[in-house]
Amino acid sequence: MSEIKITLPDGSVREYPSGITAHQVAQSISEGLARNIIAAKVNGQVVETSRPITTDANLTLLKWEDKEGKNTFWHSSAHLLAEALEALYPGVKFGIGPAIDNGFYYDIDFGDHKFTGDDFAKLEAKMLELAKKESAYIRKEVSKAEAIQYFTEKGDQYKIELLQDLNDGEITFYEQGNFTDLCRGPHLPNTGFIKAVKILNLAGAYWRGDEKNKQLTRIYGITFPKKSELDAHMLMLEEAKKRDHRILGKDLEIFAFDDDVGPGLPLWLPKGAAIIELLEGFAKKTEKEAGYQRVKSPHIAKESMYIKSGHLPYYKESMFPPMELDGINYYLKAMNCPHHHKIFAATPKSYRDLPVRYAEYGTCYRYEQTGELFGLMRVRSLQMNDAHIYCTKAQFEAEFKAVNELYLKYFKVFGIDKYVMRFSKHDPKKLGQKYINAPELWLETETMVREVLVNSGIPFIEVEDEAAFYGPKIDIQIWSAIGREFTLATNQVDFAQADRFDLYFINEKSEKERPLILHRAPLSTHERFIGFLLEHYAGKFPLWLNPDQVSILPISEKYQEYSEKVLNVLKKSDIRALIDDRSEKTGKKIRDAELKRVPLMLILGEKEQTDNTVTVRKQGGEDLGSMTIEAFVEYVNAEIEKQLN
RNA sequence: GCCGUUGUAGCUCAGGGGUAGAGCACUUCCUUGGUAAGGAAGAGGUCAAGGGUUCAAAUCCCUUCAAUGGCUCCA
Numbered sequence: 239m240s241e242i243k244i245t246l247p248d249g250s251v252r253e254y255p256s257g258i259t260a261h262q263v264a265q266s267i268s269e270g271l272a273r274n275i276i277a278a279k280v281n282g283q284v285v286e287t288s289r290p291i292t293t294d295a296n297l298t299l300l301k302w303e304d305k306e307g308k309n310t311f312w313h314s315s316a317h318l319l320a321e322a323l324e325a326l327y328p329g330v331k332f333g334i335g336p337a338i339d340n341g342f343y344y345d346i347d348f349g350d351h352k353f354t355g356d357d358f359a360k361l362e363a364k365m366l367e368l369a370k371k372e373s374a375y376i377r378k379e380v381s382k383a384e385a386i387q388y389f390t391e392k393g394d395q396y397k398i399e400l401l402q403d404l405n406d407g408e409i410t411f412y413e414q415g416n417f418t419d420l421c422r423g424p425h426l427p428n429t430g431f432i433k434a435v436k437i438l439n440l441a442g443a444y445w446r447g448d449e450k451n452k453q454l455t456r457i458y459g460i461t462f463p464k465k466s467e468l469d470a471h472m473l474m475l476e477e478a479k480k481r482d483h484r485i486l487g488k489d490l491e492i493f494a495f496d497d498d499v500g501p502g503l504p505l506w507l508p509k510g511a512a513i514i515e516l517l518e519g520f521a522k523k524t525e526k527e528a529g530y531q532r533v534k535s536p537h538i539a540k541e542s543m544y545i546k547s548g549h550l551p552y553y554k555e556s557m558f559p560p561m562e563l564d565g566i567n568y569y570l571k572a573m574n575c576p577h578h579h580k581i582f583a584a585t586p587k588s589y590r591d592l593p594v595r596y597a598e599y600g601t602c603y604r605y606e607q608t609g610e611l612f613g614l615m616r617v618r619s620l621q622m623n624d625a626h627i628y629c630t631k632a633q634f635e636a637e638f639k640a641v642n643e644l645y646l647k648y649f650k651v652f653g654i655d656k657y658v659m660r661f662s663k664h665d666p667k668k669l670g671q672k673y674i675n676a677p678e679l680w681l682e683t684e685t686m687v688r689e690v691l692v693n694s695g696i697p698f699i700e701v702e703d704e705a706a707f708y709g710p711k712i713d714i715q716i717w718s719a720i721g722r723e724f725t726l727a728t729n730q731v732d733f734a735q736a737d738r739f740d741l742y743f744i745n746e747k748s749e750k751e752r753p754l755i756l757h758r759a760p761l762s763t764h765e766r767f768i769g770f771l772l773e774h775y776a777g778k779f780p781l782w783l784n785p786d787q788v789s790i791l792p793i794s795e796k797y798q799e800y801s802e803k804v805l806n807v808l809k810k811s812d813i814r815a816l817i818d819d820r821s822e823k824t825g826k827k828i829r830d831a832e833l834k835r836v837p838l839m840l841i842l843g844e845k846e847q848t849d850n851t852v853t854v855r856k857q858g859g860e861d862l863g864s865m866t867i868e869a870f871v872e873y874v875n876a877e878i879e880k881q882l883n
Numbered sequence: 884g885c886c887g888u889u890g891u892a893g894c895u896c897a898g899g900g901g902u903a904g905a906g907c908a909c910u911u912c913c914u915u916g917g918u919a920a921g922g923a924a925g926a927g928g929u930c931a932a933g934g935g936u937u938c939a940a941a942u943c944c945c946u947u948c949a950a951u952g953g954c955u956c957c958a
Contacts, residue, residue, distance in 0.1 A: 343953095355888070441953030442886025449955045453886050456953070484951095488894080497931080497949060553958060573958055602958095607884055608949090610956060706958060725957080757958090794915035821914075822921080829919035843917060855918060 243294040254291075261287040261427065264299050275299045276431065277310040277424050284310065286377065286424040302463050312337035314375060314414075314426040315365075315435070315461040316344050321417035322364035323457075327351050332419070333396045333445055333454050340471075340721065341460030345443050347396065348455055358437040361457075365435045372430030373415040377423055382406045385420060396445065432461045434468035481719035483772035484613040490777055490835060492768065493614060502611040502618030504765060512785035512814070513771075514621070514764050518599055520651075520882070521623055521761055528644060530597040530625055535577035537601060541567040546738055547576040548674075552707050558605050558618075574600035575732075575757060578626040579739040582753075587743040592753065593629035593637055599764075600624050614769030615724050623761035628741070628753040637756055638690045641729050645714065645760045646696070651882060654774065657726065658715045659696055661687060662704030673707055674734040683731045683754075684710045708734035711757075719773040726770055730757040777835045778857065782878040788815035789831040793824055793843035800847040804840065804867055811871045815840075832857065838874070 240256045244263060254263065260278030264271045264287070278287050279298040284306050291297070300307035316335035323330055323346060333345030346353075380388070382401060388411075389397040397420050401409070412421045414429055426432075438458040445451035462468045479485065487493050492510040499505060506514060522532070541560060544550035550557070553572060560567035571577065578596045587594065601621050610616050629637045649655070664673045664680050673680070687710050691698050698712070705711055711730035717723055732755040736742075742750040761767050771779065781787055788808060792801040801817045808815040818827045824841060831839050839855040845864070846852055852870050854862035865873070 353887095439952055440887055443954045444885075447955070449885065453954075455886075458953080495950090501949070549958070556957075575958080604958085607956065609884065609954080611950095616957075708958090711958095728958090730958085791918090793917055796915070821916095823914095823916050824918060825916090826920055827918095832919055839918080841917065845917085853917085859918075861918075 242291065244291070245294075245296045247296075247298050256292045257290040259288050259290055260285070260297060260299060263291075263297060271299065274301050276301060276304075276307040276426055279306060284424055286310075286375065287427055289377075289424075309337045310424055311426060311431065311463070312342040312461065313421075314429070315432055315459065316342040317375070317412065317414060317417065317419055317421070317425065318365050318368060318429055318432060318435075318461075319344050319361070319457065319459055320346075320419060321368055321415050322361055324417055325368070326360065326364055327353075329393075331394045331396055333443075334400070335419075338458075341438065341458060343456050343458045345396075345445070345454040345456050347452070353440070353455055353457070355440060361437055362435045365432070365461075368415055369429045369432040369435070371415060372428045374428045375412050375414045375423075375425035377425075378411045378413065380409050380411050382409055385409050385411070388418070389420070431463055434462040434465045436460050436468055436472065478719045478721075481773050481776050482613075483615070483719070483769040486772045486777040487614065487769070489833075490772075492772065500618070501608060502606060502616070504614060504617055504619070509785035510768065513768055513779065513783060516783050516785075517761060517764065517767065521599070522597075524644070524647070525595075525597045525625065528595070528640065529593075530595040533578065533581050533596045533598050535571070535574060535581070535598060535600060537603075538568045538570055539577065541569060543576050543580070544569055547579070547735060548707065548738055549573060549576065556604050556606065558603050570603040571600070572602050572604045574598055574602065574622065574624045575626060575735065576739070578624075579735055579741055579755075582626075582628055582741055583739060587628075587753075589630060589743055589745045589751075592743055593627050593633050594753075595625060595627045597625035602763075612718075612722070614765045614772075615718060615722070617763075617765045620763040620765050622763045623759050623767070625758055627756040627758070628736075628743075629756070630743075630745075630751070631754055634686055634754050634756075635690055638687065638729075638731075639694055641756060641758045641760070642690065642694055642696060642712075644758075645727060645729070648760050652771065652774070654716070654726075656716065659691075659698040660704070660713045660715050661691060661698050661700045662706075662711050662713060663700060663702055664705045664710065665703035668703065672703075673705065674709075676733065679733045680705075680710070683733055687712065687731060706730050706732070706757075708732040716770060718770075724766065724770070726762050726766065727760045728758070729760070731755075732757055778837070779835065780881050781837045781874065782881045784835070784837050785814065786816060786834065786836050787813055787874065788838045788840060789827075789834070789836040790815055790817040790840045790842060791824060791827040791831065792817065792819060793841065795819070795821065797842045797844075797847055801842050804842065804852060807867050808871065811875075813871065813874050828855065840870070 241253045242256045244252050244254055260275065261272055264275050275287055277284050277300045279300060280291055280295050284300065300310065302308060302311060313336065316337065320332055320335055327348065329349060331347040335344035336342065382404065385401050386398055389401065400420060410421065410423060411418050412423055412425055436459060438460060441456045442453045443456040444453050460471065462471065490509065491507045493504045493506050495504060541550065557572045558570045560569050581596055582594060599621050601619065603619050606616055606618055627637050663684050666677065669675045669677055709731035711728055713725040714727040715723055716726045736752040736755055742752055745751040790801050790804055792798055798819055805815055805817055818831065828839060835857065837857045840852040841855060842852060851864045851866055853864045854870060856862060
């Protein structure tokens with residue numbers, strides 16, 4: 239038998255007989271390793287550990303700790319779930335069952351049976367029982383005809399539908415215990431690796447993601463190679479829930495919803511409004527420095543404008559229904575763009591005026607479907623950190639780059655580091671439907687955007703078919719505490735609306751020329767941004783942004799007067815402070831200030847009153863000792879300065 | 884909009900065919916206490932709304948509304 243060379247990740251090369259498996263390679267290193275490997279990556283392709291290797295190869299042995307290892311583990315768990323379901327409820331039909339970031343799911347057609355949360359325990363027990371059998375996952379190559387025959391006999395129309403898109407030679411089955419599934423693999427060596435199982439939740443999901451199709455029952459679960467890891471994961475989920483902006487927003491009295499106001503229409507309580515004002519002040523200052531001019535526009539406009547802008551045909555479904563007045567339909571504005579274009583058109587523009595940058599914290603209304611509403615992250619009324627930049631093609635790169643730099647500046651101030659920059663492009667097949675039919679402009683602007691991104695060294699991913707209808711865009715994707723993905727901010731190119739609104743400037747040659755338009759909203763909407771910040775900071779807003787910066791805690795009523803004196807000094811210095819004058823002990827007052835996430839506490843008693851000082855305790859317990867009131871004001875101002883620069 | 888779950892005091896929740904419970908918060912009183920919960924008393928609810936079954940409904944059934952986990956969607 240011929241020898242092959244196996245290169246391990248550390249660069250070492252070992253020789254083995256051809257046909258050796260990853261499992262055997264692991265065994266040759268150590269038995270312990272062999273017991274723990276879940277799958278193997280051979281020349282970049284993940285396969286099961288029992289697959290023979292017949293050529294020279296780079297080999298990575300995948301363990302639970304590896305992302306691909308987890309993926310294989312959870313994918314195999316989905317098969318185990320299916321096996322258990324088939325044992326418990328014979329005749330159920332299966333859709334797809336992939337691994338996801340945290341666990342796996344399987345889409346199931348239960349027929350007439352109703353599967354509910356009460357059945358979770360039974361299902362978990364069955365899965366563990368089957369796991370203990372240590373059934374091997376066996377790979378079988380089958381022909382398309384054989385595969386169709388198998389599922390026809392089984393009566394599983396979903397698998398047959400999936401098979402239609404596959405070709406002979408690429409169809410494999412995996413079998414473990416009494417369950418066989420159509421699957422590309424790879425899988426665990428056997429079910430015994432799965433030691434802990436948790437069925438997480440139940441949801442409806444349309445077959446193939448199409449709402450015209452039948453809705454299947456999706457069962458989410460997660461599994462682990464150790465019980466302790468499951469416990470740790472469940473604890474982590476509990477902690478994440480405590481960070482949920484909906485919980486924190488209520489606890490910290492930031493915002494509220496009310497049945498009489500309506501779903502998706504948040505009410506901002508005084509503390510929430512204070513944060514809004516602070517964010518706006520910061521944005522306005524930054525935008526002023528960057529050469530933006532502020533504009534204002536009304537909340538409603540005539541139908542004709544939205545027809546002209548092209549929004550109405552595309553977005554009618556997500557706009558509030560029109561109000562009719564004197565035979566004319568008016569719509570609540572769902573976007574600021576057309577208003578700004580009208581402002582641009584209101585006065586003549588020369589190339590000398592460009593770039594023109596209009597900024598407005600515009601309030602928009604969008605009729606999001608009820609099921610899409612989610613705390614502050616998806617709402618029906620929103621205040622957007624909007625601006626539109628009108629520039630020449632020659633100015634485009636510099637403007638686009640400046641906007642990107644603005645994003646990065648903001649992200650630094652807020653300490654946002656877990657995000658993905660997503661460059662969304664059009665799909666040429668959908669020109670004229672989802673996208674403005676201007677193929678050359680699409681390619682041209684997409685190239686420009688890519689160049690800016692590449693030149694500025696910002697990491698990004700490119701996705702097809704996610705652009706706005708009027709041009710390519712860059713979205714900043716973030717994740718909520720419970721793992722839901724959102725677009726936080728957006729930066730869009732628009733080469734369509736200048737034409738629609740007949741926007742122009744007079745160029746050097748005294749000719750009319752169309753400007754390029756950039757839409758940008760780095761601070762998102764107040765709603766989504768504050769929702770995000772609540773989770774990002776776990777409620778602990780930094781000093782500059784916290785609605786209550788200082789809590790003054792008199793040790794007893796005797797120091798009330800001195801406390802008020804301190805409060806007045808702070809107020810005069812624009813420091814937001816309040817006195818906790820309840821008849822409670824200091825320990826209690828500190829606890830409550832901590833729970834309200836107040837960054838600084840001033841403890842005032844006999845000593846402070848006599849010396850005309852304050853004793854400062856930072857949120858979390860750090861003791862800054864005693865200082866004069868003036869020194870404290872200086873300290874606060876210095877801290878804020880640091881946070882904003 | 885679709886599938887599942889839930890709706891009891893300001894909050895977190897228990898209870899459950901026979902006229903409503905706890906803890907925290909709130910109010911008052913006592914206490915004047917130095918770095919994460921001092922004590923006592925009091926006040927608080929058409930049990931989401933509407934309809935039905937029943938001698939009797941917060942409890943069972945139906946409808947609606949809202950929230951929630953997903954799906955679809957997301958300018």
